[in-house]
Amino acid sequence: AQTVTQSQPEMSVQEAETVTLSCTYDTSESDYYLFWYKQPPSRQMILVIRQEAYKQQNATENRFSVNFQKAAKSFSLKISDSQLGDAAMYFCAWEGGSEKLVFGKGTKLTVNP
Amino acid sequence: GAGVSQSPSNKVTEKGKDVELRCDPISGHTALYWYRQSLGQGLEFLIYFQGNSAPDKSGLPSDRFSAERTGGSVSTLTIQRTQQEDSAVYLCASSPQGGASGENTQYFGPGTRLTVL
DSSP: OOOOEEOOOOOEEESSOOEEEEEEEEESSSSSEEEEEEEEEOOOOOOEEETTTOOOSSSEEEEEEEEEEEETEEEEEEESSSGGGGOOEEEEEEEEOOOOOOEOOEEEEEEOO | OOOOEEEEEEEETTTOOEEEEEEEOOOOOOOOEEEEEEOOOOOOOEEEETSSSSSSSOOSSSSTTTEEEEEOOOOOEEEEEEGGGGOOOOOOOOEEOOTSOOOOOOOEOOOOOEEOO
């Protein structure tokens, strides 16, 4: 079965600094998708960024970028110029042909002013 | 446009009672998913609807759990004879097509927090 591991239960960063959240996964499939979702205290899961496994180029969305290493099965999220509004739980997720998202346990990010 | 909506936002019930949780997906989205988020288990897939196909119920934890989707839109998750371990946040998501080959990004609702006393 596919698994997603987030090894950092909590992380903190100073406002305006850069932070990287780690994610590794285990799968035998070659075609799949990877996602980072943000969940603030409001509970709403918000898509941050999406990566297709067949694309070698790393996805970017404004201040958010990923480092996708397919051979290493690693998918880390970099947040640049951190803002107070970035404080939330961040979940890494994997999806293959079964259409089900498999989530990691999450990383709680604190942004210090 | 409007996002995924869920009701109620919070539900408190007594052990043994039945509950119904509702999800309104984004208009035009053919795929709908239910997940459960609990402290002990994290985020778990429950059930998936895609168009008129038979739903994928492989994540339902017991036969006390059921779900239906009427008219390819609104979905209801029903939990019969609730137990304390059913306490969790129930999240609904929808996507335009579903499936890894299509536009498969899942958009989530705000969830229903269920507390079983």
